[in-house]
Amino acid sequence: MLDGGGQPLERAVASAAVLRSQVAPGWRNKRFTISWVGAAALFVSLIALVPLGFVASATLETGWIDAAALVWRPRVGELLINTALLTIIATPLCVVLGVGLAVLTERTDLPGHRFWSITAAAPLAIPAFVHSYAWVSVAPSLHGLFAGVLISVLAYFPFLYLPVAASLRGLDPALEDVAASLGLAPSRIFFRVVLPQLRLAIWGGGLLLALHLLSEYGLYAMVRFDTFTTAIFDQFQSTFNGPAANTLAGTLALLCLALVLFEARTRGGGRYARLGSGSPREPRRQRLGRWGRAAAILPLFIIALLAVGVPLITLMRWLAIGGARVWNTDEITSALGQTLSFGTTGAVLATLAAAPIAWLAIRRPTRFARALEGINYVTSALPGIVVALALVTITIRFARPLYQTVTTVLVAYMMMFLPRALVSLRAGVAQAPVELEQVARSLGRSPAQAVWSISLRLAAPGAAAGAAMVFLGIANELTATLLLAPNGTETLATSFWALSGELDYAAAAPYATIMVVLSLPLTWLLYHQSRRLVGR
Amino acid sequence: MICKVRIRVLALLLLCAALTATMSQSQAQELTIYNAQHRSLTAEWVEGFTRDTGVKVTIRNGDDTELGNQLLQEGSATPADVFLTENSPAMSMVEQAGLLAPVDPATLEQVAPAYRPSTARWIGIAARSTVLVYNKTKPVASALPHSLLDLADPVWKGRWAASPTGADFQAIVSALLELKGEAATLAWLKAMKTNSVAYRGNGAVLKAVNSGQIEAGVIYHYYYLRDQAKTGENSTNAALYYFKGQDPGAFVSISGGGVLASSKHQADAQSFLKWVTGHPGQAVLRNGDAYEYVVGEGEASNPKLTLLTDLDAPEINVSKLNSKKVVELMTQAGLL
Numbered sequence: 001m002l003d004g005g006g007q008p009l010e011r012a013v014a015s016a017a018v019l020r021s022q023v024a025p026g027w028r029n030k031r032f033t034i035s036w037v038g039a040a041a042l043f044v045s046l047i048a049l050v051p052l053g054f055v056a057s058a059t060l061e062t063g064w065i066d067a068a069a070l071v072w073r074p075r076v077g078e079l080l081i082n083t084a085l086l087t088i089i090a091t092p093l094c095v096v097l098g099v100g101l102a103v104l105t106e107r108t109d110l111p112g113h114r115f116w117s118i119t120a121a122a123p124l125a126i127p128a129f130v131h132s133y134a135w136v137s138v139a140p141s142l143h144g145l146f147a148g149v150l151i152s153v154l155a156y157f158p159f160l161y162l163p164v165a166a167s168l169r170g171l172d173p174a175l176e177d178v179a180a181s182l183g184l185a186p187s188r189i190f191f192r193v194v195l196p197q198l199r200l201a202i203w204g205g206g207l208l209l210a211l212h213l214l215s216e217y218g219l220y221a222m223v224r225f226d227t228f229t230t231a232i233f234d235q236f237q238s239t240f241n242g243p244a245a246n247t248l249a250g251t252l253a254l255l256c257l258a259l260v261l262f263e264a265r266t267r268g269g270g271r272y273a274r275l276g277s278g279s280p281r282e283p284r285r286q287r288l289g290r291w292g293r294a295a296a297i298l299p300l301f302i303i304a305l306l307a308v309g310v311p312l313i314t315l316m317r318w319l320a321i322g323g324a325r326v327w328n329t330d331e332i333t334s335a336l337g338q339t340l341s342f343g344t345t346g347a348v349l350a351t352l353a354a355a356p357i358a359w360l361a362i363r364r365p366t367r368f369a370r371a372l373e374g375i376n377y378v379t380s381a382l383p384g385i386v387v388a389l390a391l392v393t394i395t396i397r398f399a400r401p402l403y404q405t406v407t408t409v410l411v412a413y414m415m416m417f418l419p420r421a422l423v424s425l426r427a428g429v430a431q432a433p434v435e436l437e438q439v440a441r442s443l444g445r446s447p448a449q450a451v452w453s454i455s456l457r458l459a460a461p462g463a464a465a466g467a468a469m470v471f472l473g474i475a476n477e478l479t480a481t482l483l484l485a486p487n488g489t490e491t492l493a494t495s496f497w498a499l500s501g502e503l504d505y506a507a508a509a510p511y512a513t514i515m516v517v518l519s520l521p522l523t524w525l526l527y528h529q530s531r532r533l534v535g536r
Numbered sequence: 537m538i539c540k541v542r543i544r545v546l547a548l549l550l551l552c553a554a555l556t557a558t559m560s561q562s563q564a565q566e567l568t569i570y571n572a573q574h575r576s577l578t579a580e581w582v583e584g585f586t587r588d589t590g591v592k593v594t595i596r597n598g599d600d601t602e603l604g605n606q607l608l609q610e611g612s613a614t615p616a617d618v619f620l621t622e623n624s625p626a627m628s629m630v631e632q633a634g635l636l637a638p639v640d641p642a643t644l645e646q647v648a649p650a651y652r653p654s655t656a657r658w659i660g661i662a663a664r665s666t667v668l669v670y671n672k673t674k675p676v677a678s679a680l681p682h683s684l685l686d687l688a689d690p691v692w693k694g695r696w697a698a699s700p701t702g703a704d705f706q707a708i709v710s711a712l713l714e715l716k717g718e719a720a721t722l723a724w725l726k727a728m729k730t731n732s733v734a735y736r737g738n739g740a741v742l743k744a745v746n747s748g749q750i751e752a753g754v755i756y757h758y759y760y761l762r763d764q765a766k767t768g769e770n771s772t773n774a775a776l777y778y779f780k781g782q783d784p785g786a787f788v789s790i791s792g793g794g795v796l797a798s799s800k801h802q803a804d805a806q807s808f809l810k811w812v813t814g815h816p817g818q819a820v821l822r823n824g825d826a827y828e829y830v831v832g833e834g835e836a837s838n839p840k841l842t843l844l845t846d847l848d849a850p851e852i853n854v855s856k857l858n859s860k861k862v863v864e865l866m867t868q869a870g871l872l
Contacts, residue, residue: 075870141749221736234701234872237598238863240605244872396609404615487568487615488594498575498597503739503770 038368041356045372048379048415054390055253058246070247075231079248083227083255085145087210090152094209095202097153098160099195101303104296106168109285111293116300117165118527123307124158125523127476127493129218130512131155131307133500134314136222148225152213154307159209163201166530171197172280186286197272207263214256215383217479218497228252232385233479241393249386256381315513322506331495332510339475339491339518345406346413346474347421347467353414354421354466358459359451362429373422380419387412388483404486412480417473421466424529428462429455465529472522476515492518566592567804570607570616572600572703573662573791577826578620584820585811591804600626600703601859607796608633617799618808620661620791623707624653625859627792631657637797643810651790651831653855658794661812662821663829665847666708666787668696668777669760670752671745680777684712684754684785688727697733697741697753700871703859704738704756704789709866710857711787715850718865725869734871739763743770754785758827761840765825780848788849791828 059067070076104110105117123131131151135142142150171194179193180186217229228248235245274280288296319326357376360369379387391412395403402408432455440450478493485494496511571578575597582593596616598606604626607614612635619636621627630636636657644656651660666684670676676695681687687696698705713721733750735741741753742760757778763771779785793812795805811817818832829844830837837844866872 073870075867075872078870140743140747224735224740231872235867237602237701238703238706238866238872240602240609242605242863244867400613403610487596501737501739502575503737503743 037356037359038364041360041369041372044353044357044414044418045375047411048376048418050394051379051382051387051390051415052253054394055246055250055386058243058393059250062243062247066243067247067250070244071251076248076251079226079228079231082145082148082225083214086148086152086225086227087213089145090149090156090213091206091210093149093153094157094160095206097157097303098164098205099198099202101157101161101300102165102168103190104300106165107283107286108288108292108296110288110296110300116304119300119304119308120161120165121158121523121527121530122304123155123311124526125519126155126308126311126516127218127478127512127519128152128155128212128216129222129478129493129497130315130515131311132219132222133505133508133512134311137314137318137505138310143224145225147223148220148227151219151223152216154303154310155219156209156212157303157307159212160202160205162527162530163205164198167198167201168194168283169531171283172274173283174274174276174280176283196270199270200267200272203263203267207259210259211256211381214252214259215385215479217385222500228255229383229385229479232389236385236389236483241389245389246393249389253382253386256383257378260378260381312516315509315516318506318509319513322509326507326510328507331490332514335490335492335495335511336514338489339493339515342406342409342413342481342491343471343474346410346417347470349410350414350418350421350470351425351463351467354418354425355456355463358422358425358429359455361426363434376418376422379415380417382415384412384416384477384480385483387415388480392483404484406486409481409484409486412484413470413474413477416477416480417470420469420473421463424462424466424469425459426462428459428466431462432458465525468522468525472519472526475518566594567617567801567808568594568596568615569618569620569808570603570614571595571597572603572619572621572626574622574826577662577820577824577828580820580824580826581812581817584816585808588811588816589804589807591808593808601629601706601863604629604859607635611635612798614796614798616796617801617805619658619794619796621703621793622664622791623703623710623789623857624660624792624854625707625710625857625862626703627658627794628653628855628857629859630794631655631855635797636794637799637802637805639795639809640806643806643813646810646813646833647831648833655855658792659809659813660790660831661793661809661817662791662826663831663844664704664756664758664789664791665778665829665842665844665849666711666785666789667755667757667760668752668779668785669742669745669755669774670777671748671750671773672775673773674748674751676751677775682779683781683783684708684779685716685724685783687731687754688724690731693731694733695751696731697735697744697750698728699735699738699741699755700728700732700866701734702737705754706859706862706866707789707857708754708784708787710859710862711789711850711852712784713858713862713865714852714856715784718861722865722869725865725871729870739770742774746770746772746774748773756789757841761827761838762825765827778842778847780846782848782850784850786847786849787852788829788844788847790831790854 101120105113105120110116131154135147135151176189176193179189184192215229217233220227220230228251232245232248232252235242235248239245357372361373391408395408436454437450440454441447445453476493478497481491481494492511492515496508499508578595582595585591586593600621600623603619607616607619607630619627619630639656639659643659644652647660651663668680670680709721712724735744738755738759741755742763744750745753757776760771760774760776793809795802795809799805813832818830818835821828821830822836822838827838827841829841863872
């Protein structure tokens with residue numbers, strides 16, 4: 001990306017120059033629209049670069065010698081080992097679980113496969129730190145790497161399950177038929193024909209999972225498992241934005257970027273779309289037989305019990321213990337109101353900010369557009385704590401009027417969740433045929449009007465889905481909100497965290513319950529969308 | 537035509553900006569407290585203060601050193617009017633940066649001289665004692681350590697817990713540093729890294745001791761009493777042991793309150809300190825479920841507490857407790 005960096009910038013400057021120059025009116029209009037969208041996209045992406053710039057400048061400011069002394073110490077080694085072990089153990093486990101469940105629900109005649117596939121997506125509706133809270137209530141001595149891996153797998157395996165199940169539904173069974181006709185046994189067909197076709201889904205889901213593992217705070221803090229993110233938070237609590245916190249944040253940012261690069265390098269460039277005319281046949285469901293069904297239901301039941309049952313039953317139990325005492329309506333209403341207002345404003349803002357980038361990526365897919373898109377993905381890969389530390393430091397030093405304001409919180413949310421809006425919006429824009437815009441132009445509409453009345457309207461469902469995903473992210477966000485929220489502001493997540501920190505698990509239960517209830521419809525939407533993407 | 541679209545988008549952006557501006561402005565008009573004390577205790581104080589004076593209060597919650605360092609960074613532009621800490625070191629840090637206004641003489645008179653610094657830039661609002669909490673059913677019960685320093689001995693390996701990331705424990709270390717010096721403190725912290733188990737929060741330490749996951753823990757006294765007053769589910773098997781004998785482990789920590797020199801609400805801020813250190817504020821400590829010691833002249837603590845005079849705490853000049861050095865040493869020992 002570095003070598004291409006100069007060119008897009010120059011191009012943007014050049015297009016901005018065209019904006020000012022006097023050219024023929026017809027041309028002027030066309031150029032104007034492009035550069036206006038380009039400038040907006042550039043602006044959003046420049047904001048997204050702020051945390052990366054912060055990480056670099058914080059390291060420079062600390063000085064290489066001091067920064068090195070803060071990075072090369074045994075404690076960082078411990079954290080590195082913990083974080084690496086967590087990622088290396090939990091990611092393959094989630095892959096196996098995700099693929100296994102997807103095969104069972106999509107490719108076998110399992111009774112109630114629709115029910116089981118919803119159950120497999122359901123853990124997403126429960127915030128990771130609520131999973132942790134439930135497990136600590138059930139088994140108070142649970143701690144360390146084992147607890148970290150167990151709860152991470154249960155909370156995050158849908159990240160693998162959803163894309164893998166969607167890919168499985170979209171596969172053309174003809175390839176498997178050919179393999180069978182050439183004498184391959186069913187199990188070998190799975191490993192040689194089906195599994196390789198799931199590569200993109202597994203790699204993409206795995207990356208998303210690994211990034212979540214690196215940036216999660218609440219889950220690990222509750223089970224006393226120290227990762228980079230928890231250590232940064234500890235340093236923040238002791239020193240605000242001291243050099244130790246900032247250098248740890250820099251190291252963590254590098255780890256995240258390394259993951260993104262690793263995924264990009266290893267995912268391969270193979271073709272996965274089907275060739276040939278007509279539409280593919282529905283894949284055949286493997287018969288399980290009576291014993292096979294029993295053997296398949298048992299693991300599904302256990303997973304559902306652990307990933308959905310334990311959190312929900314624990315919540316019910318705490319609600320029952322707390323009774324009416326814990327429903328302190330004023331505080332709960334205000335936290336709910338705050339969460340809803342952050343969520344909706346953040347979702348609208350992220351969608352607006354994503355619009356120019358999405359439009360460019362589809363309608364003007366230049367290197368410039370790709371670079372802008374890439375910047376936003378990279379920034380969203382940074383943990384919330386790094387983004388928040390960056391914004392605290394920058395606003396306190398250079399942008400005082402923005403310090404401790406709602407604006408800063410919303411900018412942080414935008415940086416963290418913009419790709420969620422971008423992905424859906426992009427798909428929406430791609431589905432709007434450019435020819436319709438051209439027809440509108442031929443009927444006398446200006447380019448901007450054509451975009452407004454054709455593409456934006458056709459992309460609206462995609463935009464809505466993306467906005468819902470952003471909302472879900474914001475509603476359950478903890479670390480950045482803790483650091484950036486204006487004075488006196490509490491969201492559902494921060495209230496829950498404060499109460500569970502004082503071991504008042506009963507009083508924390510209503511907040512957790514409301515978060516789950518808010519997340520349920522959106523998780524349903526996500527599930528529904530992942531099925532619709534492949535048209536079934 | 538383009539203009540029309542542009543105007544709509546611009547209008548939308550302006551609306552967003554206006555919305556956020558009003559949202560942030562509405563919070564800037566009352567007394568703002570940076571609070572590192574327990575949320576529930578400060579909430580009770582604020583409720584009483586607002587009831588008596590009509591002054592509305594906005595609270596930002598955080599940890600001692602987090603908020604202390606935040607105040608240093610914000611400097612005179614801070615929105616905070618009052619700073620409340622759980623322990624004194626963070627308050628001294630803010631004082632040394634010259635950010636605190638002198639406390640009203642009338643307020644000073646309300647508090648015994650032992651619980652306020654000679655500089656009179658801040659004032660004690662409550663006090664708490666270091667204790668060893670231990671599990672009554674474990675071997676530790678028959679062989680308690682004589683001093684906090686004994687916990688560095690290899691026989692204690694894996695047997696005691698603390699919350700090293702918390703300001704409470706860091707204040708205890710600052711007392712150790714003041715009493716025994718830098719080299720001895722670092723050696724003790726390194727031994728602690730090998731011997732102790734880290735939990736997040738003193739409540740979590742108490743819970744672990746009670747359930748027998750660990751034999752003993754170094755915390756403050758009131759966690760045990762609070763739990764006993766509620767259901768006792770996290771403390772039935774636990775008991776408190778006071779080191780006494782002017783040991784570093786007998787350290788009594790002072791929670792402080794100070795008014796920021798940059799505050800635009802000096803009168804209200806001073807009256808808040810006066811209220812908290814006066815009879816109504818100290819009565820909250822005696823009658824509520826905070827179980828911290830009162831510091832008001834002529835006020836009595838909750839009768840369930842061991843008398844403060846019986847604790848034989850080491851005499852320490854509170855202004856000398858150094859939180860920055862403690863964080864450095866703890867980072868060096870690998871605890872942070």
